[in-house]
Amino acid sequence: MSEKYSKLQKQFLCCYPVKKMAWSSVKLPLNWEEQQELIEATCGHPMNLRYPVRRSYLEAFLKQLMQLLKDQEDLHDDIYSSLCARMAESPGTSYAYKHYLLTPDAHITLRESKSFVSEGTTGLCTWEAALALGDYLLHHRDLIRGKNIVELGAGTGLLGILFKLPALKLDVGEVLLTDGSEPCVQLMRENIALNFPDAPKEQIPQAEQLSWNEVSEFPWESRKEVDVLLAADVIYDDTQFTALLGALDFFIKRRGDALETYVASTVRNMDTLNKFMTQLELRGYKVTPCGNISASASHFCRDHTAAVQIVLIRR
Ligand SMILES: C[S@@+](CC[C@H](N)C(=O)[O-])C[C@H]1O[C@@H](n2cnc3c(N)ncnc32)[C@H](O)[C@@H]1O
Incomplete structure (x- = not known):
């Protein structure tokens, strides 16, 4: 995995406040591969897939990302699918x-x-x-x-x-x-x-x-x-x-x-x-x-x- 999104990755995995994340490390526009890389570094990270961060945090993160990419023609499917997958889940436990x-x-x-x-x-x-x-x-x-x-x-x-x-x-x-x-x-x-x-x-x-x-x-x-x-x-x-x-x-x-x-x-x-x-x-x-x-x-x-x-x- 490249170092490009390492700060965002570190912040995402410990649920650092979304608004204060290192969004300036995301250089727009992001091509398809870069979007994929960013998703793999955060929501698609193996640690998150195995032991997920809280759903409300993931939603807030993805919404902020979509907002950042709003002027782009192509939004990677994984951004939508990560969001939809979590929305479809039951609220789950209190942990x-x-x-x-x-x-x-x-x-x-x-x-x-x-x-x-x-x-x-x-x-x-x-x-x-x-x-x-x-x-x-x-x-x-x-x-x-x-x-x-x-x-x-x-x-x-x-x-x-x-x-x-x-x-x-x-x-x-x-x-x-x-x-x-x-x-x-x-x-x-x-x-x-x-x-x-x-x-x-x-x-x-x-x-x-x-x-x-x-x-x-x-x-x-x-x-x-x-x-x-x-x-x-x-x-x-x-x-x-x-x-x-x-x-x-x-x-x-x-x-x-x-x-x-x-x-x-x-x-x-x-x-x-x-x-x-x-x-x-x-x-x-x-x-x-x-x-x-x-x-x-x-x-x-x-x-x-x-x-x-x-x-x-x-x-
Ligand atoms: C605000 S939490 C801090 C937890 C942890 N030290 C941290 O900073 O993340 C306060 C902790 O002190 C414990 N605590 C409060 N009063 C206590 C007491 N009289 N005896 C033992 N533990 C107590 C609570 O159960 C709680 O886990």
Whole structure:
């Protein structure tokens, strides 16, 4: 496949907002072969054929493409047939797939809910903060090399899957993804199996149910000491602050200064974030802001409209 539509392909497969896609890479008019190439790079991509993106996204993408090609005499049959094929399907389940192409030989496929909130949790789809934290740690690999990692509120499991991709050679230690929501843990396990179909258990992330107010009851003695604690997009509900801070206290008490905690938060409500940061400082934690990875250096196609704040928390 040519590189001509690689940006559009990457964006399409992870459902990047249609209006913001790299349409300028499409040089009009497109002859028949070029149209075919574009379709094969996107809707006709083998990953999408096997694990399709959500139907509403595909429709929006094809409509935008038709609009772009509206002055052309010949529209490739595959554009119509891709649209009609999906329109004819039943709406299907409330889940669909996203594919993150990271390097030529590393990608992640995630099954996600089509809704931001479902089954009583916000964790069945991947949030911007997880992508931003993944980007940050990919650019600062030494922070996780050889480290045993635990993630709190891990949702779909993106970060743990990322760290264990063999092609990225991140050489992390044990990775435990946790979430308080049972449907999230089931989904994480499904996503782990999807991305590591044949790998032995020691080489893949593990997923377990863990509520923040029950961390002390978890069988930690059967696990390696935690070096790095992660959490993405978990600071939005101040009724959960006490439980989250209690969980942090628990890990710090076990590991002391050796523990590094990275928390990434999409900045929606600055007051809520500040309230959490103040509580951290009152408990004697040192909070250091970490830089963000720019859109051009990002491994993920992120819609950088929402700011994400990443901080390192230490005793
Ligand atoms: C907005 S989602 C973020 C998911 C994922 N980290 C991401 O960024 O895509 C928040 C996650 O925190 C989990 N969560 C919220 N309160 C929790 C608690 N008290 N104990 C454990 N997990 C909790 C939710 O189930 C959900 O998966």
